[in-house]
Amino acid sequence: MKAALLAVLDLARVSWAVDRRRLVTAVVLMMAEACALPLAAAALGVLTDRAVSGDVEGAALAGGVAAVAAIVGLTGGHFAHIFYLELGELNLLRLDRDLIDVTNGSATLGHHERPEVADRLAVLKEEFTRIPSVGMSSLLTGTSLVVAMVINGVLLGRVNPWLLLLPLAALPSVHAGRHAESLMQTRRHSAASPTRTAQHVLRLARTAAFAKELRVLGLREELTARHGRHWQEATRILRGGQVRASAWRTGGHLCFALAYAGAMLLVTRAAVAGEQPVGSIVLVVVLAMQINAQVGSAITLLQEWQRMSGTLASFRQVKKLVLGADRPPATARLPERMTHGIRVRLPHFAYPGTDRPALTDVDLLLPAGSTVAVVGENGAGKTTLVKLLCRFYDTTSGTIEVDGVDLADVDPLHWRSRISAGFQDFSRFELVARQTVGVGDLPRVDDDGAVSKALDLARASDVFARLDDGPDTPLGHSLPGGRELSGGQWQKLAIGRSMMRQDPLLLVLDEPTAALDARAEHQVFERYAENARRIGRRTGAVTVLVSHRFSTVRDADLILVVAGSRIAESGTHSELMKENGLYAELYTLQARQYS
Numbered sequence: 346m347k348a349a350l351l352a353v354l355d356l357a358r359v360s361w362a363v364d365r366r367r368l369v370t371a372v373v374l375m376m377a378e379a380c381a382l383p384l385a386a387a388a389l390g391v392l393t394d395r396a397v398s399g400d401v402e403g404a405a406l407a408g409g410v411a412a413v414a415a416i417v418g419l420t421g422g423h424f425a426h427i428f429y430l431e432l433g434e435l436n437l438l439r440l441d442r443d444l445i446d447v448t449n450g451s452a453t454l455g456h457h458e459r460p461e462v463a464d465r466l467a468v469l470k471e472e473f474t475r476i477p478s479v480g481m482s483s484l485l486t487g488t489s490l491v492v493a494m495v496i497n498g499v500l501l502g503r504v505n506p507w508l509l510l511l512p513l514a515a516l517p518s519v520h521a522g523r524h525a526e527s528l529m530q531t532r533r534h535s536a537a538s539p540t541r542t543a544q545h546v547l548r549l550a551r552t553a554a555f556a557k558e559l560r561v562l563g564l565r566e567e568l569t570a571r572h573g574r575h576w577q578e579a580t581r582i583l584r585g586g587q588v589r590a591s592a593w594r595t596g597g598h599l600c601f602a603l604a605y606a607g608a609m610l611l612v613t614r615a616a617v618a619g620e621q622p623v624g625s626i627v628l629v630v631v632l633a634m635q636i637n638a639q640v641g642s643a644i645t646l647l648q649e650w651q652r653m654s655g656t657l658a659s660f661r662q663v664k665k666l667v668l669g670a671d672r673p674p675a676t677a678r679l680p681e682r683m684t685h686g687i688r689v690r691l692p693h694f695a696y697p698g699t700d701r702p703a704l705t706d707v708d709l710l711l712p713a714g715s716t717v718a719v720v721g722e723n724g725a726g727k728t729t730l731v732k733l734l735c736r737f738y739d740t741t742s743g744t745i746e747v748d749g750v751d752l753a754d755v756d757p758l759h760w761r762s763r764i765s766a767g768f769q770d771f772s773r774f775e776l777v778a779r780q781t782v783g784v785g786d787l788p789r790v791d792d793d794g795a796v797s798k799a800l801d802l803a804r805a806s807d808v809f810a811r812l813d814d815g816p817d818t819p820l821g822h823s824l825p826g827g828r829e830l831s832g833g834q835w836q837k838l839a840i841g842r843s844m845m846r847q848d849p850l851l852l853v854l855d856e857p858t859a860a861l862d863a864r865a866e867h868q869v870f871e872r873y874a875e876n877a878r879r880i881g882r883r884t885g886a887v888t889v890l891v892s893h894r895f896s897t898v899r900d901a902d903l904i905l906v907v908a909g910s911r912i913a914e915s916g917t918h919s920e921l922m923k924e925n926g927l928y929a930e931l932y933t934l935q936a937r938q939y940s
C-alpha cells in the first residue's frame with residue numbers, strides 16, 4: 346500500500362510539474378463536489394422543517410440552495426475528470442518509458458525467453474495503461490472523500506452521536522472488498538499465460554505478413570479454435586475469481602445495509618417522539634445514502650490502490666529479474682584498435698531455462714582484421730556463437746576476450762557501440778526510408794551521404810531508386826502514406842543499416858540474405874567483406890559471416906564448421922578441402938547442386 350501511496354504522490358508531483366493549472370482546477374472541482382453533496386442534504390433537512398412549520402419563503406430558499414448544491418455535487422466530479430484524465434495521459438508516457446526501459450534495458454536477452462517474466466510483462470502492459478488515470482482519480486477522489494466524510498460526520502453527530510458509528514459499519518465492507526481484490530489479483534496472474542497464448546494466436550491471425558501461409562495451410566479455423574480455447578481458459582479462471590470476489594463484496598455490503606436500517610430506526614423514533622425535527626429524518630436518509638456511496642467509493646479506491654500496489658510490486662520484481670541484482674559497474678575499456686583478436690573459450694553454453702548445450706568445447710581465436718565464416722547445418726549453433734559474441738547472453742562458463750579484455754568486465758553498451766550487425770531476423774523499422782537505414786549509426790541517422798554509401802556497399806541503392814520520394818518515403822503501414830516493401834527490399838535495407846558504423850571492432854552478418862539468390866548473396870558478402878577488410882585495416886575489426894552457402898564464404902580468412910554444438914573443423918577453404926572432412930563433403934555436395 347505504501348508503494349501505491351508513493352506512486353500516487355509521484356503522479357501528483359509529475360502532474361504539478363507538467364501542468365499545475367489543470368491540477369489545481371481538478372482539485373477545486375473535486376473539493377466543490379465534496380462539500381456540495383452534504384450541503385444539499387442539510388438544505389433538504391431545513392427545507393422539510395420550514396415546510397412543516399409553514400415558512401414558504403424559507404422552504405423555497407432552502408430548496409434553491411439544495412438544488413444548486415446538488416448540481417455542483419453531481420457535475421463537479423465530471424468536469425474534474427476531464428482535467429485529471431489529460432494529466433493521466435501525460436503520466437502514461439512516463440510509465441511506458443519505464444516499461445520500455447525494463448523490456449529493453451537489460452544487458453542480455455535471456456529474460457525474453459523466461460515465461461515468468463513474459464507473463465508478468467503481459468499483465469504489466471495492461472495494467473500500466475490504467476495506472477495514470479486511475480492513480481490521478483484515486484488521489485483526487487480520496488482527498489474529496491475525506492473532506493465529504495468529515496462534513497457528513499459533523500452533520501450526523503449533531504443529530505445523534507451514535508450515528509457517527511455508521512461509517513464504522515463500513516469496515517467489514519472494506520475488508521471484504523480488499524480480500525475480493527486480492528483474489529482477483531491472483532486470478533489475473535493465473536490467467537496471464539492462456540491470455541498471452543490467445544493474444545499470440547490472434548496476432549498470428551491478424552498480421553498481414555502471415556496471411557499467405559495461413560490461407561494456403563487452411564489454418565483459419567484451427568487458429569480460431571485455438572484462440573477460443575485459450576481465451577475460454579483465461580475467462581474461466583477470471584470468472585471463478587469474480588464469482589468468489591462478488592460473494593465477499595455482497596457479504597460486506599449486507600453488513601452496512603443492516604447498520605443503515607438501524608440508523609433510520611433511531612432517527613425515526615426520535616422524530617416520532619418529538620425529540621428531533623422531522624427534517625432530521627430527511628437529513629439522515631440523504632446523508633446515509635451518501636455515506637453508502639462514499640463507502641463504496643472508498644472500497645473501490647482501496648481496491649484500486651491495492652491493485653496498483655500489486656502492479657508496482659510486480660514491476661519491481663520484473664525489473665529485478667530482468668536487470669538483475671545490482672552488479673558492480675563493468676568499467677573495463679576496449680581498445681580503440683584491436684591488435685590481437687577475439688578469444689572465445691566456452692566449455693559449455695545452454696540457453697537460460699534449458700539444460701541442453703547449444704555450444705560446447707569452443708576454444709577459438711578470431712584474429713584481428715580477419716574475416717571469419719561460420720557454416721553448418723540448421724540448429725548447429727552458428728547464431729548462438731554470434732549472439733554470445735554480441736553478449737546477448739551471459740556466458741555460464743568460459744570467457745570471451747577482446748584483446749585480452751574480458752567482455753564480462755565491459756559495459757555491454759560500450760561493447761555494442763563497437764558492433765555492426767545484420768541478423769536473419771532483422772527488424773523492419775517503419776520510418777522514413779533514410780532513417781530505416783540511418784539508425785544503423787544513430788549520430789548520422791539523417792546523413793544522406795552516409796546512408797547512400799552504406800546502401801551502395803550493401804548493393805541496395807536500387808531500393809531507394811524505386812521509391813516515389815526516394816529517401817524521404819515513409820515505409821510500412823504505421824506511417825501515413827507509408828509504402829510497403831518486399832521481403833527482399835527490407836532485407837537489403839537491413840544489410841545497408843549494418844554497414845553504417847565506421848569504427849566497429851566486430852562486424853556480424855548472420856544470414857540476413859535468405860531472400861537473395863546464391864549469386865546475389867555472394868555479391869553482397871563480397872562487398873561486405875571488402876568493406877570489412879577496409880575497416881579491419883583501420884580498427885583491427887573481426888568480421889563474422891554466417892551462411893549456409895559454402896561457396897559464398899570460401900574466401901574467408903578462417904572458416905568455422907559448426908556441427909552438433911561444436912566447432913567440428915576450422916581453417917581456410919584450401920586447408921579444409923585438403924582435410925577432406927565434413928566441410929569438403931558439404932562443399933562438394935553444394936557445388937554440385939549449384940553447378
Ligand SMILES: Nc1ncnc2c1ncn2[C@@H]1O[C@H](COP(=O)(O)OP(=O)(O)OP(=O)(O)O)[C@@H](O)[C@H]1O
Nearest residue numbers: 458696699703721722723724725726727728729730
Ligand atoms: N533462445 C533460445 N532458447 C533456447 N534454445 C535455443 C534458443 N535459440 C536457439 N536455441 C537452440 O540452440 C541450438 C542452436 O541454435 P542456433 O540458432 O545457434 O542454430 P543455427 O546454427 O544458427 O541454426 P540456423 O542455421 O537454423 O539458423 C538449437 O538446438 C536451438 O534449438
